[in-house]
Amino acid sequence: MRYKYAVLGAGRQGVAAAYDLARLGDAEEVRLYDLNPEAAMQGAERVNTLLQSGVAKGRGLDVRDASALVPALKGIHSTISAVPYAFNLPITEAAIAARSNLCDLGGHTETVRRQLALGDQAKAAGITLTPDCGMGPGLNINMGIRAMDSLDEPENVFIWEGGLPQNSQPPWKYYLTFNVNGLINEYYGDAWFIRNGQPIAVPCLTEIETLEFPEPLGLMEAAVTSGGLSTAPWTFQNQLRRLENKTLRYPGHWDQFKAFQNLGLFELEPVEVAGQSLVPRDLLNALLAPKITPEPPVYDVCLIRTQATGRHNGSPASCTLDFLETYDIETGFTAMEQLTGWHASIIAILAAQGKLSKGALPVELALRGELFDQETARRGWEIKREMVTSPAAS
Secondary structure, three states: OOEEEEEEOOOHHHHHHHHHHHHHOOEEEEEEEEOOHHHHHHHHHHHHHHHOOOOEEEEEOOOOOHHHHHHHHOOOOEEEEOOOHHHHHHHHHHHHHHOOEEEEOOOOHHHHHHHHOOHHHHHHOOOEEEOOOOHHHHHHHHHHHHHHOOOOEEEEEEEEEEEEEOOOOOOOOOOOOOOHHHHHHHOOOEEEEEEOOEEEEEEOOOOOEEEEEOOOOEEEEEEEOOOOOOOHHHHOEOOEOEEEEEEEEOOOHHHHHHHHHHHOOOOOOOEEEOOEEEOHHHHHHHHHHHHHOOOOOOOEEEEEEEEEEEEEOOEEEEEEEEEEEEOOOOOOOOHHHHHHHHHHHHHHHHHHOOOOOOEEOOHHHHOOHHHHHHHHHHOOOOOEEEEEEOOOOO
């Protein structure tokens, strides 16, 4: 059987998702929608050129217009929303009305929880609803759960992940490969972890630790950031003692952004400057984005390390998974685009194929076990696995 897909948003991640759908999704058609029809057509042309096909079609669409969105999604087996999270709740409602499976790139846990609350409606429509896909949240959580599932009695799951330039260039030592407001959003407020079996709020940019990675990356610093675990802290409460996710950066990055945080530049409440009302974050975004947005090609690297600890075969044990991806010269997709767009594509394809349960399916439960292994292998993702078992105490 061949499937019809729709991608809402022809930005970086949307085009990467469309490529993977067209390449590995048994696609009859991939519709790439954007408010800017020219951007949609350019994205579709890029996909078709890379694959030497005509499966991708670019079209204009305003996702804010429900009267246009619902008809656009009718007859579509799976839809991926690659637009800002503020639009995802009404898009979810439109997908249910159109009976199209839906996954999105999330970015806001409370919005995700409201989407998942529509699970009964999604199940009645015969569709699967999986918000918050991408590199993190998404693939990072699935890797953490894959490590967890390797132990008979898992107790703790730790996740470290990040997208970085391959070569650390001062003063920023960072490349922006997605929307700048999304970056600051991750650094703002609290993250939700599990500690002592219960969900707990942990302030962002705290609890900095160092980790070693193979050269040329070397020493990294990891800090608490928000949203990286999506709804997993509530899914696994009372099942795990600890569940944590931290973001990796080159040394010095967190000190810089902690200074911005302390100045109040992450805040959204307007302040008065020379008689003008100004939102501090708007100023930060306007000044920062040009400094850390590179000209293409963007030679980036994405890292994910997960570790589960507990017991296996009656003995203390740990399972560690390591994954590294880099900019792809052949396709021109950055590592971030691959891990974000392709993860969403995996979920969309599995939903179209009927391999996922109907209704609301949190991302942490959507890709597990052999299905995880098969889909990552199909994309050439080499995930290193290390299992360590200690002798049981006598």
